[in-house]
Amino acid sequence: MTSIIQVTNLSKQYRIGRREAAYGTLRDSLVSALRAPFQKLGGSTARDEKIWALKDVSVNVGAGEVVGVIGRNGAGKSTFLKILSRITEPTSGRVELYGRVGSLLEVGTGFHPELTGRENIYLSGALLGMKRAEIQQKFDEIVQFAELEKFLDTPVKFYSSGMYMRLAFAVAAHLEPEILLVDEVLAVGDAAFQKKCLGKMRDVAQHGRTVLFVSHNMTAINQLCSRCLLIADGQLVLDGTTAGVVAAYLQAGSGGGAESVWEDIHRAPGNENVRLHAVRVKSDGRIKSEVDIDKEVEVEVEFWNRRPGARNLCVTIYLLDSNGTVVLSTGNTPAANALPEKWFDKPHPEGLFRAVCTLPPNFLNEGLYYVTVYVVTLGPLTIEVDAPHVLSFRVFDTGVLREAGGGGTWAGVVRVRLSWTTEFVAPQTIPNAPEQQIAVEMKD
Amino acid sequence: MPAGDTSFSTKPLITIQAGKPWQTLQWRELWAYRELLYFLTWRDVKVRYKQTLLGGAWAILQPLLTMVIFTLLFGRLAGFASRTGGVPYPVFAFAGLLPWTFFSNAITNSGNSLINSANLITKVYCPRMIIPGAAVAAGLVDFAIGFMLLIVLMFYYRLIPGWGLLLLPLLVLLTTLLAVAVGMWLSALNVKYRDVRFAIPFVVQIWMFLSPIIYPTSLIPQKLRFAFLLNPLTGIIDGYRAALFGQPMNWIELTSSTLITIFAFAYASFVFRRMEREFADII
Numbered sequence: 263m264t265s266i267i268q269v270t271n272l273s274k275q276y277r278i279g280r281r282e283a284a285y286g287t288l289r290d291s292l293v294s295a296l297r298a299p300f301q302k303l304g305g306s307t308a309r310d311e312k313i314w315a316l317k318d319v320s321v322n323v324g325a326g327e328v329v330g331v332i333g334r335n336g337a338g339k340s341t342f343l344k345i346l347s348r349i350t351e352p353t354s355g356r357v358e359l360y361g362r363v364g365s366l367l368e369v370g371t372g373f374h375p376e377l378t379g380r381e382n383i384y385l386s387g388a389l390l391g392m393k394r395a396e397i398q399q400k401f402d403e404i405v406q407f408a409e410l411e412k413f414l415d416t417p418v419k420f421y422s423s424g425m426y427m428r429l430a431f432a433v434a435a436h437l438e439p440e441i442l443l444v445d446e447v448l449a450v451g452d453a454a455f456q457k458k459c460l461g462k463m464r465d466v467a468q469h470g471r472t473v474l475f476v477s478h479n480m481t482a483i484n485q486l487c488s489r490c491l492l493i494a495d496g497q498l499v500l501d502g503t504t505a506g507v508v509a510a511y512l513q514a515g516s517g518g519g520a521e522s523v524w525e526d527i528h529r530a531p532g533n534e535n536v537r538l539h540a541v542r543v544k545s546d547g548r549i550k551s552e553v554d555i556d557k558e559v560e561v562e563v564e565f566w567n568r569r570p571g572a573r574n575l576c577v578t579i580y581l582l583d584s585n586g587t588v589v590l591s592t593g594n595t596p597a598a599n600a601l602p603e604k605w606f607d608k609p610h611p612e613g614l615f616r617a618v619c620t621l622p623p624n625f626l627n628e629g630l631y632y633v634t635v636y637v638v639t640l641g642p643l644t645i646e647v648d649a650p651h652v653l654s655f656r657v658f659d660t661g662v663l664r665e666a667g668g669g670g671t672w673a674g675v676v677r678v679r680l681s682w683t684t685e686f687v688a689p690q691t692i693p694n695a696p697e698q699q700i701a702v703e704m705k706d
Numbered sequence: 707m708p709a710g711d712t713s714f715s716t717k718p719l720i721t722i723q724a725g726k727p728w729q730t731l732q733w734r735e736l737w738a739y740r741e742l743l744y745f746l747t748w749r750d751v752k753v754r755y756k757q758t759l760l761g762g763a764w765a766i767l768q769p770l771l772t773m774v775i776f777t778l779l780f781g782r783l784a785g786f787a788s789r790t791g792g793v794p795y796p797v798f799a800f801a802g803l804l805p806w807t808f809f810s811n812a813i814t815n816s817g818n819s820l821i822n823s824a825n826l827i828t829k830v831y832c833p834r835m836i837i838p839g840a841a842v843a844a845g846l847v848d849f850a851i852g853f854m855l856l857i858v859l860m861f862y863y864r865l866i867p868g869w870g871l872l873l874l875p876l877l878v879l880l881t882t883l884l885a886v887a888v889g890m891w892l893s894a895l896n897v898k899y900r901d902v903r904f905a906i907p908f909v910v911q912i913w914m915f916l917s918p919i920i921y922p923t924s925l926i927p928q929k930l931r932f933a934f935l936l937n938p939l940t941g942i943i944d945g946y947r948a949a950l951f952g953q954p955m956n957w958i959e960l961t962s963s964t965l966i967t968i969f970a971f972a973y974a975s976f977v978f979r980r981m982e983r984e985f986a987d988i989i
Contacts, residue, residue, distance in 0.1 A: 268718075276987065348831040350986040351725050358718035368829045374749055376756045381749075388745040389830050 272355035330487035361440025370430035375419035408432035480586020520551035746840035765848035816841035816889025868952030
């Protein structure tokens, strides 16, 4: 297969100091030049600490391949796409692209709120690299895909966020470069629209175009990509089939343990409002990475609230299976809580909180599960903590259910003991006959 | 037809690597993105007067009101009105204010254009020069509208332009080129040093008083004339007046303006090309 993307020893260095202070002021430069005129000669200072966002990445992608790029937040995935899309320059290394590149790093790039839907289609299309004739030719298709015929001449500032997203994705989806770079755009919109987007992406892939797809959504990665790259700390650690790479990523990310504790509050997942302290899986009151199927499992989330009086703090956990499919999501809002919720809408004092979710026994099937933790402030929604796959645990069964299953595993993600009633309906001797007649009758 | 099936040349379409210290203007790239320049210009024009009562009339009102104020304030001053070469002061002032309004709006808008488009710079690729360029180009529309009023004023005062009028397109080109140069340079600096944002209005104000907009060049003492030659707007503004009012063209001033503008453009594009590499990282 011919490679369409050739990446050789690609590296990108950032100065941390510069990243934090997003821009300098002239005064800063003058002051530092006056204070220490020779510092520049002496080498870098502590403030100029440098980090490699990407280090020696080499990879070839063949024409028509659909490649997933996964890794934790800050691993360098976005930097990788940004270099490939020529938004930022590498510090060293080389990329050769043998085709036209389109990149979708954000939905609604270049949309102007004052302009109408029609005008924004042209503007956004041009920004994404489409020619005017190309946009004209696809205009009707775009409008149809977005389902916004009636609002074409309304300024987009009057659109609902869903309408806005639909229009934005519709434009982007009709981009037809040989190489398409996509960053996490499917994380928006309602479920139905996400499904439509995934379908469109699959179309794109099937039409022989090369796609690089960055996402945290393992389900989407599994569905779309045959090959996957795992990036950690700026390095390409794994390159292989999607199933293998996703499994390795989830395994590595969770640290394989049933407990994750962040001793240094400033390095814990979160922001200035909330920081995570610890996440644990417990069974029988002890931390366990392997739990019996017929025991209750407690998922314990400890977090620091740093904003006195904060309200509507919702701790949410996602359970993912080994493919990365979300098995369930649950949170401690009063509506979702089976018990009376004590804290959710009360003003939270500054300090450590612990939220515990109890999973019933005989609920999850045998297998490996990953826990993703979010802490959000509801209405308007702000994500305070986003900690994907912080730990894992294995559910296993040595008991009667395994024997009943013939010693093997039962199929399915959940394995719930459900109520079955079986009864004898009527006595009947069934004669052996060439045509069998079976009467079925339902009774309460 | 799958796009990926197109036969591959052995030469890559795009090569990405760390920038060379010297980068020249990317003419081919700019040409390929000409439609984007058009769309961004069109966006700026469309958006500028959205949700205003008077809309495009602002393009006329801005220089017109300034002209009225200047006429009331300075028109009677002995030196000003009598040294305009026989041109009534209001038209004289307007002919200077029109290119000046274009120029000052252009450098203000384009100087702030990059930081106002931070979301574009971090999310899509395009030759970055297009962004300040479009901000200047959008000003040309207002310039053209203002010109209509100038024609009306000239009819009213019965002024007849001479052959110099043929130089007008060149003067417009020169003004645009200078505005792009200054705007591009300011916009690049603005990304790194936000001080620029506060400095722009100040620079614009000073520059106006240092250019022969409300006063005629003939008012400047001989000793200072040389210093005024260093201001490229001197030759440009005087050029507009000479072209419009059929007065003799000051070729020394015009040549000096042209050379300075070309130099400024070359310097600004060099600075811009060098700085644009880190735009996405620091904006």
